[in-house]
Amino acid sequence: MVCVCFCFVAPEVLKNEKYTFSPDWWGLGCLIYEMIEGQSPFRKHKERVKRDEIDRRVKEDQETYSDKFSEEAKSICRMLLAKNPGERLGCTEGGAAAVKQHPIFKNINFKRLEANMLEPPFLxxxxxxxxxxxxxxxxxxxxxxxxxxxxxxxxxxxxxxxxxxxxxxxxxxxxxxxxxxxxxxxxxxxxxxxxxxxxxxxxxxxxxxxxxxxxxx
Known part of the structure; x- marks a missing residue:
């Protein structure tokens, strides 16, 4: 039994639109945001809110950023959480390569990472x-x-x-x-x-x- 946070459901999914990989990049944006802020981009920590309201926020509201976010972190979250899949990082020209080239990942050697040669910073x-x-x-x-x-x-x-x-x-x-x-x-x-x-x-x-x-x- 897996618990799904509805904040991670992309707008195009909620609208029953056709999609391919765009919800995956949306989910990455939500994940990065939550790892930094400690809460989902569209629901506060321990906030009791109905599913319909979460769906509305995902489709309409703009996420906010606290002082915990660096400029690079804000940049990648905004690009991954673009409401329009056609404007979302990873969905535009360059695909996954464009995501890897974002400045927030400048210190990551992806070839060594994929080869399992990097020591994880957290276990x-x-x-x-x-x-x-x-x-x-x-x-x-x-x-x-x-x-x-x-x-x-x-x-x-x-x-x-x-x-x-x-x-x-x-x-x-x-x-x-x-x-x-x-x-x-x-x-x-x-x-x-x-x-x-x-x-x-x-x-x-x-x-x-x-x-x-x-x-x-």
């Missing part, structure tokens, strides 16, 4: 959720009123993988979303939807030229 704790606080998650999550005691916490702590945080694992376990993708039945056999489909029958000419049909004497 998150896999047991923590950094994106939202619990109250914020609950506002958009379909799972309500789940209380875990110490026994549950001890049990679920054994499931940490280093990639998925414990709180998200708790929610996935509680919702039972894994039940639909179990590979095996209770008796240990492979479930019907996981069985390999039978090989299609080969035609006469395929068998003939592959040597399966011997010449009749």
């Amino acid at each position: 998150p704790d896999p047991r923590a959720v950094y994106c939202k606080d619990v109250l914020d998650i609950e506002q958009f999550s379909t799972v309500k009123g789940v209380n875990l005691d110490t026994t549950d916490d001890d049990f679920y702590s054994k499931f940490v993988t280093g990639c998925v945080s414990i709180p998200w694992q708790n929610e996935m376990i509680e919702t039972g979303c894994f039940e639909d993708i179990n590979a095996y039945e209770t008796d240990g056999t492979v479930s019907p939807d996981r069985e390999k489909s039978p090989k299609p029958k080969r035609g006469f000419f395929h068998r003939l030229f592959s040597g399966e049909v011997r010449e009749l004497s």
